[in-house]
Amino acid sequence: MSTQIGNLDQDKLLQIYYQMNLIREFEMEIEKQFMRGKLYGTMHLCIGQEGTAVGAIAALEPEDKITSTHRGHGLSIAKETDINLMMAELYGKATGISKGKGGSMHLADLDVGNLGANGILGAGQAHAVGAALTSKMRDLGYVVITFFGDGASNEGAVHESMNLAAVWELPVIFFCENNQYGMSGSVKDMTKIENIADRAVAYGMPGHIVNGSDVLEVMKVTQQAVERARKGEGPTLIEAKTYRWKGHSKSDPKKYRTSDEEKEWIDERDPIVLFRNKLIEDGVLNEEQEKKILQKVKKAIEGAVEFAEDSPEPSIESLEEDVYA
Amino acid sequence: MREITFQQAIRESMSQEMRENELVYLMGEDIGVYGGAFGVTNGMIGEFGKERIRDTPISEIGFTGAAVGSAITGMRPIVEIQFSDFLLVTIDQLVNQAAKMRYMFGGKGKVPMVLRTPNGSGLGFAAQHSQSLEAWLAHIPGLKVVQPSTPYDAKGLLKAAMDEDNTVVFFEHKMLYGMKGEVPEEAYSIPLGKADVKREGQDVTIIATSIMVQRSLEAAVQLESEGISCEVIDPRTLLPLDEETIIESVKKTGRAVVVHEAVKRGGFGGEIASVIQESEAFDYLDAPIQRLGGRFIPIPYNPELEKNSVPQVADIIEGVKATIYRS
Amino acid sequence: MANEVFMPKLGASMESGTILQWFKEEGESISEGEMLFEVMTDKVNIEIEADSTGVLLKKLYEVNDEVPVNQVIAYIGQKTEDVEGLMKESLEDERDKTPNDNKEDHNLMPFKEREKIRATPAARKQARDYQIELNEIVGTGPRGRIQLDDVKEFVNKLEPDVKVTPLATKIAKAEQINLDEIKGSGVQGKIMSEDVRPQRSRVGEERREERIQMKGIRKVISQRMIESAFTAPHATITTEVDMSAIKEMRQELLPRIEEQIGERISYTEIIMKAVGLMLKKHRIINSSLQDDYIILHPNVNIGLAVAAPDGLVVPVIKECDQRGLTELTEVTKGVTRLARENKLNLDQMSGSTFTISNLGMYAIDAFSPIINQPESAILGVGRILEKPVGVAGTIVLRPMMALSLSFDHRIIDGAPAAAFLTELKETLEKPIVMLA
Incomplete structure (x- = not known):
């Protein structure tokens, strides 16, 4: 049995497979809990986009950083934030990663290099430029991937950030998860060009398009960009074509798209199924291993829910804490 | 003591800090060889180089956001926004990002950034380059807002701002840049949130900010000759606000006049007036609190119109007299 | 539900009334029709009956309080009722009623309770x-x-006032001296023992003065006199009238009129008749000053100064020029009697255009009466006294009477005043011309 695909060994491949499943199960679990009234506010699920999150972040070293998005649970998990703390945060508990004050849209974990999901589109790209500037000015060697969607790609701040990163040759990867819709707006209606990646040329950086359903392809393209950034050659724009299976948020009836379209992406382009098939085909994964991995995922999710549910609510006294450093 | 200008005091404060702390750098439009629109960074690129005196493209939201990103990853950026009116272009990064990150992240991370910006009217720059928008920012939890009125305060307050682990918006009035005053050569810090009694008096307390401190002092001299003794208080920082000094003074005088250049309606003067009347000073008030501020108009171009759109010395004198029912 | 008691509006011009006395105390029962309080307007005192039966729950004003008309001044109801709640409601009602009425009249400031006091x-x-x-x-x-x-x-x-040395306090207490009346000689007027000692010798020897509070009608008179004396520049002219003809005429009319109406005609009515006719002719004397206009009154309504027990009142006899002497006598006697009994109603005291003050019953010859504002002149009538006068070269005794006319010099010059008084004199000396 081969234990390698390209230069990736079995451990790494199974880790990727585990993370993709962990993201999907986590999302399905919180959707369930949300509908049971356990969670508050809203949430943006990234089921169907596991390939982009895990593929891109798999190309990073632990010291590298990301900025995340409002649809960022998968990115947090891929950057290895403790899912207990994530789950507790979604439950609004004191033990949450942000002590129950940030919630789904502001998941951050500075310790693992996640500079934060953002409720304001385009803001995170500028932060990534700044974080990359720190890396460059202090010669820290880390790179930054900043994730954004096809919707945010039209924000002025994104363009300003790409220009800044390019002109200062900063180690940033602008990673566009093109999931086809900005809320209800189809990318076809909101953007004249076929590929967001084409914009790279306007800022003097390379642009790549990648199939977001192919986690290994995503990883490979990202690795090239990371390498370039680390060498001080500046930023890259990557556009991964992907699809969110669920609505924009929990209140979205998805009237703006057809079930045929959804069916095609779900049945034929599920990144987890495609990756699983490849792993089995290449002899990296057998049924027993798969069972074990899925068991581990299930246990982790159950543990996270239990941790969140057993955690205390934040005290009212904590209300005014942490406004200022 | 040696005298230098307000503008020199700011440059000296930054230069001294940058020599001490390599994490501090400066970013903004035309701050390098050009020296900044008002010459504040003149010559700094020669000493610190273009990495640390970083000229930016004209993209305020982009480079302000970059400053936030670099601050949260350990740098201590100073951002020069060419005119405070352009703060509105950066407002997402200031209000939604810098001010809120620490809270949203559950107390993790900090954004030690100083955003310096020239504000105010008086130079004929008209409606989009002459505003005083400090109240907008003083409304935002997570920010600190500073408005120096003298070269001495400018140097010391900027040092404190650079030492802050929070985002500080530092307003420099354009008309004050040329003002000379005694400034010590060594670095020193004036704590944020400490008001300064610029002149002691008995009859009326004038609480003035930025250039209005100077105009109030001028008014106080004239009023003195008419037998009216004014105490002039400069809060120096709006956020945090030194409420105690204001309240104590009003308890002493029983009368308060609040003066700022910003448009009166919704201006910070309303906040100060409320602080007074909500405090124990209420029982000492012997006249309604007077608020003086800019008229409810965009700043006009014509010099006479421009002058008439914001409080002048005569307006302050009139305001003070109104609290003691004299004309 | 408790009934509100209002300050009644007792005349068209009445804006407020002063409570002179309450006949009931809070908590006392009262029946409809029973007297509840007495009110004084600027013209009249009237006792007001309760218009409901129950208990006087609350008096909102004290004696001597001046209250605008239609203001609630008391509540009558059942013992258990919540008056405080009602008071709040009524206050709110009032605010609703007059949302734009921001009259800031200084004179209204002393109104207690309801008036918000402006203070820093x-x-x-x-x-x-x-x-x-x-x-x-x-x-x-x-x-x-x-x-x-x-x-x-x-x-x-x-x-x-309260600064007194301990010794002075002791002496004052022992001697029952009222310290309020002592002027202290110490620092800041402090009362020292020597200030009360000399007083000691006087106590018992001298009678203490009596203090009468200026209130009620006395206060009104006082205000009106001040107003008149210090706004209208007064000038007074006098003349003497030979009353022989009038005397004769009165003797003839007396029994006839008495037979008709049971009242005795006096000189007053005859003088009023003459004055009435003269005023019709000398219109400037029958006028008022209002802002920048002199108002010449179409009617001749003569006020007659009457000494009522509490002070001066002025009942009005309307259209004197139109009435015959019989009618004039009947009306005048009637209102004079009511005046002495404090029973005049507001109408009987309003609308005078000229006033006559007759002191003829005293040993007064001439005097300077003060004009009853807003009128422009007042006639003072003295006693009739036999005096020697020269008639056609011989000295004879004639019943002479002095007339004093005070007039508002802003409106009336000396000449027209003199002309009026001269013609009045001539008319009284030859009353037959009244028929002309």
Whole structure:
């Protein structure tokens, strides 16, 4: 049995497979809990986009950083934030990663290099430029991937950030998860060009398009960009074509798209199924291993829910804490 | 003591800090060889180089956001926004990002950034380059807002701002840049949130900010000759606000006049007036609190119109007299 | 539900009334029709009956309080009722009624309870600290606002009164001396023992003065006199009238009129008749000054000064020029009697255009009467006395009477006043011309 695909060994491949499943199960679990009234506010699920999150972040070293998005649970998990703390945060508990004050849209974990999901589109790209500037000015060697969607790609701040990163040759990867819709707006209606990646040329950086359903392809393209950034050659724009299976948020009836379209992406382009098939085909994964991995995922999710549910609510006294450093 | 200008005091404060702390750098439009629109960074690129005196493209939201990103990853950026009116272009990064990150992240991370910006009217720059928008920012939890009125305060307050682990918006009035005053050569810090009694008096307390401190002092001299003794208080920082000094003074005088250049309606003067009347000073008030501020108009171009759109010395004198029912 | 008792509007011009007395105390029962309180307007005192039966739950005003008409002044109801709640409601009603009525009249300031007192926080605190009621203090700030200095001044005025040395206090107590009346000779007017000692010898020897509070009709008279004396420049001219003809005429009319109406005609009515005719002719004397206009009155309504028990009242006899002497006598006697009994109604006291003050029953020859504003002149009538007068070269005794005309020199010059008085004299000396 081969234990390698390209230069990736079995451990790494199974880790990727585990993370993709962990993201999907986590999302399905919180959707369930949300509908049971356990969670508050809203949430943006990234089921169907596991390939982009895990593929891109798999190309990073632990010291590298990301900025995340409002649809960022998968990115947090891929950057290895403790899912207990994530789950507790979604439950609004004191033990949450942000002590129950940030919630789904502001998941951050500075310790693992996640500079934060953002409720304001385009803001995170500028932060990534700044974080990359720190890396460059202090010669820290880390790179930054900043994730954004096809919707945010039209924000002025994104363009300003790409220009800044390019002109200062900063180690940033602008990673566009093109999931086809900005809320209800189809990318076809909101953007004249076929590929967001084409914009790279306007800022003097390379642009790549990648199939977001192919986690290994995503990883490979990202690795090239990371390498370039680390060498001080500046930023890259990557556009991964992907699809969110669920609505924009929990209140979205998805009237703006057809079930045929959804069916095609779900049945034929599920990144987890495609990756699983490849792993089995290449002899990296057998049924027993798969069972074990899925068991581990299930246990982790159950543990996270239990941790969140057993955690205390934040005290009212904590209300005014942490406004200022 | 040696005298230098307000503008020199700011440059000296930054230069001294940058020599001490390599994490501090400066970013903004035309701050390098050009020296900044008002010459504040003149010559700094020669000493610190273009990495640390970083000229930016004209993209305020982009480079302000970059400053936030670099601050949260350990740098201590100073951002020069060419005119405070352009703060509105950066407002997402200031209000939604810098001010809120620490809270949203559950107390993790900090954004030690100083955003310096020239504000105010008086130079004929008209409606989009002459505003005083400090109240907008003083409304935002997570920010600190500073408005120096003298070269001495400018140097010391900027040092404190650079030492802050929070985002500080530092307003420099354009008309004050040329003002000379005694400034010590060594670095020193004036704590944020400490008001300064610029002149002691008995009859009326004038609480003035930025250039209005100077105009109030001028008014106080004239009023003195008419037998009216004014105490002039400069809060120096709006956020945090030194409420105690204001309240104590009003308890002493029983009368308060609040003066700022910003448009009166919704201006910070309303906040100060409320602080007074909500405090124990209420029982000492012997006249309604007077608020003086800019008229409810965009700043006009014509010099006479421009002058008439914001409080002048005569307006302050009139305001003070109104609290003691004299004309 | 409790019934509100209002300050009644007793005449078209009445804007407020002063409560002279309450006939019932809070908690006392009262029946509909029973007298509840007495009110004084600027013209009349009237006792007001209760218009419902129950218990007088609450009096909102004290004696001597001046209250605008239609203001609730008391509540009558059942013992258990919540008056406080009602009072709140009524206050709100009032606010609803007059949302735009922001008349800031200084004269209204002393109205207690309902009137909001304007005072700065500093003034309020000082007043609280010294336990002073703000309504005792006159505000000098904008729109009568009480300032800190006003309170301080008030306190300064108060304090010397209470500053007494212990020894002086002891002496005063032993000798029952009222310290309020002593002027202290010490620092800041402090009362020293020597200030009360000389007083000691006087106590018992001299009668104490009696103090009568200026209130009720006395206060009204006082105000009106001041107003008249100090706004209208008075000039008084006098003349003497030979009353021989009138005397004769009265003797003839007396029995006839008495037979008809049972009243005795007096000189007053005859003089009124003559004056009435003269005023019709000399219209400037029958006028009023209103702002920049002199109003010449179409009617001749003569007020007659009458000494009522509480003071001067002036009943009005309307259209004197139109009435015959019989009618004039009947009407005049009637209102004069009512006046002496304090029973005039407001109408009987309103609308005079000229006043006659007759002191002929006393040993008064001539005097300077004060004009009853807003009239422009007043006639003072003296006694009739036999005096030697020269007639056609010989001295004879004639019943002479002095007439004094005070007139408002703003409106009336000396000449027209003199012309009026001269023609009046001639008319009285030859009453037959009245028929002309």
